[in-house]
Amino acid sequence: MKDFEYCAPKTLRETVSLLAENDGDSRILAGGTDLIVQLRSKRFETERVIDIKNVPELNELSFGKRKGLVIGAGVPCWRIYNDAEVVDRYPGLIDSASIIGGIQIQGRATLGGNLCNASPSADTTPSLIAHSAMCHIVGPEGKRSMPVEDFCLAPGKNALNQGELLVSLQIPANKKNQGGHYQRFIPRNEMDIAVVGVGSWVELANRGTEFKKARIALASVGPTPIFASAASEALVGQTVSDEAIAAAGEAAQSVARPISDMRGPAEFRTHLVGVLVRRTIEGAIARAKGHFVANAIQEAAG
Amino acid sequence: MSKIHVQTKLNGEDTEFLCEPRQSLLETLRETLGFTGTKEGCGDGNCGACSVQIDGVLANSCLVLALEADGKEIATVEGLASPEGLHPIQQKFLEHAALQCGICTPGFLVAAKALLDHNPNPSEHEVRHWLAGNLCRCTGYDKIVRAVLDTAQDMQTA
Numbered sequence: 001m002k003d004f005e006y007c008a009p010k011t012l013r014e015t016v017s018l019l020a021e022n023d024g025d026s027r028i029l030a031g032g033t034d035l036i037v038q039l040r041s042k043r044f045e046t047e048r049v050i051d052i053k054n055v056p057e058l059n060e061l062s063f064g065k066r067k068g069l070v071i072g073a074g075v076p077c078w079r080i081y082n083d084a085e086v087v088d089r090y091p092g093l094i095d096s097a098s099i100i101g102g103i104q105i106q107g108r109a110t111l112g113g114n115l116c117n118a119s120p121s122a123d124t125t126p127s128l129i130a131h132s133a134m135c136h137i138v139g140p141e142g143k144r145s146m147p148v149e150d151f152c153l154a155p156g157k158n159a160l161n162q163g164e165l166l167v168s169l170q171i172p173a174n175k176k177n178q179g180g181h182y183q184r185f186i187p188r189n190e191m192d193i194a195v196v197g198v199g200s201w202v203e204l205a206n207r208g209t210e211f212k213k214a215r216i217a218l219a220s221v222g223p224t225p226i227f228a229s230a231a232s233e234a235l236v237g238q239t240v241s242d243e244a245i246a247a248a249g250e251a252a253q254s255v256a257r258p259i260s261d262m263r264g265p266a267e268f269r270t271h272l273v274g275v276l277v278r279r280t281i282e283g284a285i286a287r288a289k290g291h292f293v294a295n296a297i298q299e300a301a302g
Numbered sequence: 303m304s305k306i307h308v309q310t311k312l313n314g315e316d317t318e319f320l321c322e323p324r325q326s327l328l329e330t331l332r333e334t335l336g337f338t339g340t341k342e343g344c345g346d347g348n349c350g351a352c353s354v355q356i357d358g359v360l361a362n363s364c365l366v367l368a369l370e371a372d373g374k375e376i377a378t379v380e381g382l383a384s385p386e387g388l389h390p391i392q393q394k395f396l397e398h399a400a401l402q403c404g405i406c407t408p409g410f411l412v413a414a415k416a417l418l419d420h421n422p423n424p425s426e427h428e429v430r431h432w433l434a435g436n437l438c439r440c441t442g443y444d445k446i447v448r449a450v451l452d453t454a455q456d457m458q459t460a
Contacts, residue, residue, distance in 0.1 A: 102435015190434035
């Protein structure tokens with residue numbers, strides 16, 4: 001690994017000014033589970049590594065009825081799934097935060113880093129999109145925000161401009177009659193990269209018989225995570241039925257653009273999109289109705 | 303690149319060292335501090351042989367910069383045994399023959415100890431889930447899982 005300078009700023013202001021130096025040749029270190037591997041394998045080099053784990057705004061994990069859930073970009077997965085309130089309010093987010101790598105990786109890896117790494121197979125990104133998460137960004141020009149579905153531009157490329165930093169992710173306050181669910185297909189039980197991943201979220205009306213809102217997002221079936229907006233919109237106003245759910249699966253399949261690679265052929269991936277949309281919509285409906293659907297940790301606990 | 307001074311608590315003892323920014327915690331533990339119990343397997347976060355606890359949280363030390371340890375408490379496999387004897391998890395690994403070549407063993411011991419800190423009475427499924435980030439190419443895992451479950455049971459009744 002090539003030498004670099006290490007900085008651990010304590011404020012957001014200091015972080016932004018460090019990022020502006022060196023002609024922008026800096027990399028942000030959050031959990032390091034992607035960055036350190038990439039530096040060691042010489043996928044890229046950098047003059048400066050900026051460790052953001054001492055910046056308070058990036059360590060925030062809090063819920064408020066008005067602001068919803070705020071997840072600082074430096075908060076590791078283990079803090080999220082050990083927070084009883086987040087587990088209770090956003091089980092669909094825990095589905096994905098609890099399956100990234102093993103326990104060692106979850107001790108370090110962050111949702112912010114998972115998103116900034118902009119891998120098409122990121123497990124948490126579909127969950128964030130399904131939950132209508134916003135990215136809060138700060139840079140030399142000030143602050144800006146964007147929906148998570150607009151953040152990933154290509155494999156490994158995100159929407160941050162030079163000198164900008166992802167500060168936090170914000171998810172609207174959950175309400176009764178809402179539920180989310182994430183599932184991925186992998187040939188093993190743990191420690192693998194999604195062949196396909198799907199995050200779904202619904203809000204039900206009329207005593208749980210009708211879709212009031214829906215959001216479906218896909219992983220590993222295109223160069224970026226995909227928000228299946230037409231499939232999501234098509235559910236709105238529909239009576240909850242196997243037919244409506246199957247139609248959403250077909251609509252999602254039509255926006256999937258999978259490649260064939262070592263993890264599976266494109267046809268298989270397209271098939272899986274239909275299966276996982278159905279399963280995750282059903283899981284989201286169950287949770288919206290207040291039923292318990294276990295995440296990976298709860299499943300292990302029996 | 304000049305070396306930087308880091309202060310940590312390593313297995314309960316105040317420890318200082320100098321390191322370069324690009325050095326991993328694993329490399330520093332092994333080559334600067336002589337704590338060679340922590341092993342390098344894959345070097346990219348897949349195998350868990352380099353598992354340590356940082357402020358109680360389990361992590362792969364190959365994916366931690368040594369500088370990040372400043373002000374933190376690091377626990378390695380060398381901290382498990384006491385002058386009175388082996389830690390129960392070490393004793394059970396011996397009794398159950400839960401190792402063959404031994405390269406993965408320190409990582410499994412540290413990870414299993416972290417599990418029992420967090421959950422003193424895990425189910426078999428919880429043990430397997432927790433240890434999924436530790437790879438062993440010899441034992442087939444079953445003896446390791448039995449050793450961890452037996453440790454938990456003993457520590458419960460102790």
